[in-house]
Amino acid sequence: xxxxxxxxxxxxxxxxxxxxxxxxxxxxxxxxxxxxxxxxxxxxxxxxxxxxxxxxxxxxxxxxxxxxxxxxxxxxxxxxxxxxxxxxxxxxxxxxxxxxxxxxxxxxxxxxxxxxxxxxxxxxxxxxxxxxxxxxxxxxxxxxxxxxxxxxxxxxxxxxxxxxxxxxxxxxxxxxxxxxxxxxxxxxxxxxxxxxxxxxxxxxxxxxxxxxxxxxxxxxxxxxxxxxxxxxxxxxxxxxxxxxxxxxxxxxxxxxxxxxxxxxxxxxxxxxxxxxxxxxxxxxxxxxxxxxxxxxxxxxxxxxxxxxxxxxxxxxxxxxxxxxxxxxxxxxxxxxxxxxxxxxxxxxxxxxxxxxxxxxxxxxxxxxxxxxxxxxxxxxxxxxxxxxxxxxxx
Amino acid sequence: xxxxxxxxxxxxxxxxxxxxxxxxxxxxxxxxxxxxxxxxxxxxxxxxxxxxxxxxxxxxxxxxxxxxxxxxxxxxxxxxxxxxxxxxxxxxxxxxxxxxxxxxxxxxxxxxxxxxxxxxxxxxxxxxxxxxxxxxxxxxxxxxxxxxxxxxxxxxxxxxxxxxxxxxxxxxxxxxxxxxxxxxxxxxxxxxxxx
Numbered sequence: 001x002x003x004x005x006x007x008x009x010x011x012x013x014x015x016x017x018x019x020x021x022x023x024x025x026x027x028x029x030x031x032x033x034x035x036x037x038x039x040x041x042x043x044x045x046x047x048x049x050x051x052x053x054x055x056x057x058x059x060x061x062x063x064x065x066x067x068x069x070x071x072x073x074x075x076x077x078x079x080x081x082x083x084x085x086x087x088x089x090x091x092x093x094x095x096x097x098x099x100x101x102x103x104x105x106x107x108x109x110x111x112x113x114x115x116x117x118x119x120x121x122x123x124x125x126x127x128x129x130x131x132x133x134x135x136x137x138x139x140x141x142x143x144x145x146x147x148x149x150x151x152x153x154x155x156x157x158x159x160x161x162x163x164x165x166x167x168x169x170x171x172x173x174x175x176x177x178x179x180x181x182x183x184x185x186x187x188x189x190x191x192x193x194x195x196x197x198x199x200x201x202x203x204x205x206x207x208x209x210x211x212x213x214x215x216x217x218x219x220x221x222x223x224x225x226x227x228x229x230x231x232x233x234x235x236x237x238x239x240x241x242x243x244x245x246x247x248x249x250x251x252x253x254x255x256x257x258x259x260x261x262x263x264x265x266x267x268x269x270x271x272x273x274x275x276x277x278x279x280x281x282x283x284x285x286x287x288x289x290x291x292x293x294x295x296x297x298x299x300x301x302x303x304x305x306x307x308x309x310x311x312x313x314x315x316x317x318x319x320x321x322x323x324x325x326x327x328x329x330x331x332x333x334x335x336x337x338x339x340x341x342x343x344x345x346x347x348x349x350x351x352x353x354x355x356x357x358x359x360x361x362x363x364x365x366x367x368x369x370x371x372x373x374x375x376x377x378x379x380x381x382x383x384x385x386x387x388x389x390x391x392x393x394x
Numbered sequence: 395x396x397x398x399x400x401x402x403x404x405x406x407x408x409x410x411x412x413x414x415x416x417x418x419x420x421x422x423x424x425x426x427x428x429x430x431x432x433x434x435x436x437x438x439x440x441x442x443x444x445x446x447x448x449x450x451x452x453x454x455x456x457x458x459x460x461x462x463x464x465x466x467x468x469x470x471x472x473x474x475x476x477x478x479x480x481x482x483x484x485x486x487x488x489x490x491x492x493x494x495x496x497x498x499x500x501x502x503x504x505x506x507x508x509x510x511x512x513x514x515x516x517x518x519x520x521x522x523x524x525x526x527x528x529x530x531x532x533x534x535x536x537x538x539x540x541x542x543x544x545x546x547x548x549x550x551x552x553x554x555x556x557x558x559x560x561x562x563x564x565x566x567x568x569x570x571x572x573x574x575x576x577x578x579x580x581x582x583x584x585x586x587x588x589x
Contacts, residue, residue: 004568011543018540051521051571052536055502059431063445068423071453072416217486 007045017049066290073274119220119242125181125209126224126244132343134188136163139178139212140171146190153182154193155210173212183207184225187343194221198239201228201320204341228320246299249276249288269296269311279304322365331356331379335393338375342368346383347392353379404468412459419459423452426469429542430476436500436537437480447479470548473538477552499534501525521574531555532563539564 007013016024032039125137134146136153144163146153154162161168184190184202192200195214202208206225214220219231219239231239231250241248270291277297278288289306291297296311315325324337332354335346341364348354358378364371372383372391381393404422411418427448434444451472455462465471503525528536531553538549539560546557553560 004565004572008539008564008568014540048568048572048575049540051503051525051575052540052567053504054537054541055504056432056541057435057441059428059445064427067445067449067452068420070449071456 004045007049013045014049017046018053066288070290119179119209119211119222119240120177121179121209121222121242125179125222126207131183132185132187134185134190135181135183136161137181137183138168138170139173139180141174141178142168142171144168149187150189150191152191152193155180155195156193156197158195170212178212180210180212181207182210185343186340194219196232196234196237198232199230201230203227204343245279247278249278269313269316270294271313271316318361322363324362324364325360326362327359328357329359330354331358331393334358334362334375337362337364338371342371344368344389344391347386347390349392349394353381353393405464405466408462408465408468411455412462412464414459419456422468426472429469430472432541433473433537434476434480436534437477437498438484439500443480443483447476447483450479451476467544467548469542470544470551473542473544474552499530499537501533501537517574521571524570524574528567532567535560535563536567 012024012027015021016028028042032042131145134148134151134153136144136146138144138161144161146163148164151164152162156162157167159170161170182190182192182202184204184206186205189204190202192202192208194200194210196219198219200208200221203226206223206227208224208227209222211220214237217237219234219237220242221240222242224243229239229241239250241250270293274290274292276288276290279299289297289308291308294311294313295308297306297308299306312325312327315327318325324334326334332348335348335354338344339346356379360378362371362374366374375381375393376383379393384392384394386392404425407418407422411422430448430451431444434447435441438444454475503522534553535549538544538552544552546561549560550557
């Protein structure tokens with residue numbers, strides 16, 4: 001033991017064996033040159049000890065910088081707390097308004113289970129319902145259809161669902177791990193109040209999936225489509241919104257998230273505060289990307305890269321109120337919006353009209369006739385009704 | 395034989411940081427980040443949990459800097475605090491009491507050698523088998539001994555054991571490996587890493 005001790009208790013020798021740096025290497029090279037008689041034993045012990053070398057993960061520099069930034073950017077003033085417990089809230093202490101645009105090449109490319117804190121979602125929930133009405137599918141197996149164009153679906157009363165002044169008792173979750181699902185078809189809209197009183201404004205053609213109750217660790221939701229989230233602040237329970245290709249993590253914030261299956265790009269806009277976002281399959285690019293106010297992150301599925309640019313704050317602020325701002329966009333894009341919102345089809349017999357560039361604001365809260373008046377005004381064309389739900393712009 | 399390594403005196407940086415020197419905070423962060431991260435990854439395979447815990451650890455230092463105690467070993471303080479945070483999270487996750495027996499310290503031995511011819515297949519298997527028989531606490535002791543600057547007293551404190559016991563385990567493992575590498579017929583070796 002004594003001869004071993006000479007080596008094992010020498011910190012520099014240990015460093016040479018396990019985590020050598022140029023300085024240590026140089027030191028031992030010159031030492032052994034000066035003491036050739038010790039060389040054999042040195043190398044033998046080094047070899048023996050080398051057997052205890054282990055595989056080491058190396059954190060990437062970006063992770064290191066991100067965490068440092070989160071710590072210092074929070075600028076907490078707190079002075080209390082015992083050894084290692086403290087309030088995680090500090091890194092999003094500012095009320096945040098974040099706006100997200102997600103678009104995905106493929107709707108069903110999602111991967112769960114590999115990311116801690118995420119919620120596994122059965123594929124069937126992503127395709128369920130072809131109803132013309134807003135549908136609520138409860139985790140107890142029952143369902144509810146709502147004919148109103150705009151409705152409030154309230155999960156905030158423990159054990160009960162409140163819809164259109166009706167209180168419905170929610171039974172025992174069956175089968176196990178069943179989820180609550182709200183499906184809003186084209187032409188309809190809904191506000192969903194969550195268990196913690198957070199509010200989600202679901203746009204037409206969108207759906208949200210919720211666990212039967214929020215877990216002790218995190219609050220989870222899964223979104224297909226587009227929604228505005230107003231999340232109650234609860235730093236101890238981060239709120240995670242998943243989509244098929246990205247995850248948004250917040251502790252308490254208001255943000256807009258759109259995850260349409262027909263777009264190739266995923267982009268995120270943050271108005272105020274801090275929000276973190278990453279790919280669902282976060283092996284693609286490790287860890288979270290954090291946005292500062294007025295920044296927009298665009299994730300390209302093709303290049304698997306996120307670019308952060310300055311976003312158009314006005315556009316997103318108006319979007320929240322149902323007003324779509326067009327900046328030099330095509331008539332076709334405007335028509336697509338109207339079609340989705342009102343669940344109608346609008347034909348463009350003259351394809352050149354669709355390519356016209358327009359700018360302005362479109363208030364989708366107005367009824368269809370008023371919206372059409374507006375469309376007629378800016379395109380100088382006439383909207384003609386062909387049959388129920390089908391129009392053309394001549 | 396060799397002079398002791400002049401250990402950068404981190405307790406000085408620590409005091410400066412306590413007085414509000416943010417450059418010191420950055421230096422402490424930069425110096426210990428990788429080491430802490432790697433140690434954390436041995437406690438759990440969940441790297442996201444490790445990252446969250448690192449953030450918690452440094453953020454708590456940052457917020458509470460004025461109330462931090464003077465410390466002799468910054469490294470020991472940080473490793474211990476990180477372990478407590480991660481154990482706290484694991485306990486929550488598993489929803490049962492996390493006793494020392496449930497220590498799940500993971501090590502993946504590389505068995506790399508400069509002279510591969512010294513290690514025939516039979517010997518490699520035997521070494522791996524022996525290392526595989528190490529219990530998690532022994533793995534953690536070995537790791538802290540060779541991949542940190544903690545002394546035996548601190549290693550003992552990390553694991554809730556006596557310093558002597560930590561030291562004995564280190565020597566037991568190294569002696570066993572030494573025996574396995576000797577030209578002795580393998581069949582005659584009786585290897586025992588455990589106490």
